Amino acid sequence: MILRRVARPLLATIFVTGGINALRQAEGHAKAAEPFLNTTLDKFGDVIPEQVPRDPVTLVRIDAAVKIGAGLAFAAGKAPRLAAGLLLGSLVPTTLATHSFWTIKDPGERQQQQIQFFKNASLAGGLLLAVSDTHGKPSAAWRARNAAKDVGRSAERLTRRGQKRANKLAKRAQKKLPS
Template identity: 85%
Template sequence: MTVILRRVARPLLATIFVTGGINALRQAEGHAKAAEPFLNGAFEKFGDVVPEQVPRDPVTLVRIDAAVKIGAGLALASGKAPRLAAGLLLGSLVPTTLATHSFWTLQDPGERQQQQVQFFKNASLAGGLLLAVADTHGKPSAAWRARNAAKDVGHTAEKLGRKAEKRARKRAKKLAKRANKALPN
């Protein structure tokens, strides 16, 4: 049942990102104009910690974001590295939402309400992506497997230590017997 659910839910969740990414590529300049105030503010506040290799041009950033949405959306839809794909989509969704749906800055009640609806729609998508990021297909998480492997290594090391100690005692007894035989009475 859950396998079928994943095969249906992932493509449904990914659809909005793939179509949104295609739309952003087709209309990169318009999207860049909408995102520019947010990007300028972000670079003013955090520009000193952003590596120089990161482009500052809004059109380029919109195109990169669109490519991430399309690539990660297709990966999520097809089930290829779905947790990573969902994480990339989440990382793309947060700044996009803040840049384009900051309803709290608007004065017009109608526009404010429309952007609030879009903001909470994106928040809902973020919830779905968080579930996809955490979905381990019923298998233990990487953290659990790492803890378990560490315990196994610890137990193995303990067993090896006991065996080595036992061998060392046996060897010491043999050497003591030889030494006693070699000593004159």
């Protein structure tokens, strides 16, 4: 319990501060993300609903709001699995947009972006653990399977009881019939 109370805010800090920074410098972040966004929209633009904004500055602001909101919720332990999932969903495109080291020719810059890429991959690993953390309670899937087994057992008991009752009634009916 204490571990989660310490670990969550530590993990959330990078997202909250990054989100605040992105809001303050949305145009600069949008400029950095624009090549990735253009490539993505060229490939998947027909699949993405029309309601999704295509303006890079708007997308950066939405991403920043998700990072701040989900980061604060995660740090506070409010819906932590959902918050971690939102942060993970925000982290992946951000990482691909801003740390695509494989496209960089300069060895020094390439190495810096590679470090940032793998740092974000490590954060993603931590978020995956948080998404799957059930606080020591059984997962929803386990509870559903267990409930299904309980329903099956109850149905079997009811069937056996019904068969016994039917047999008793049949015996009584046999006794009352004239021979």
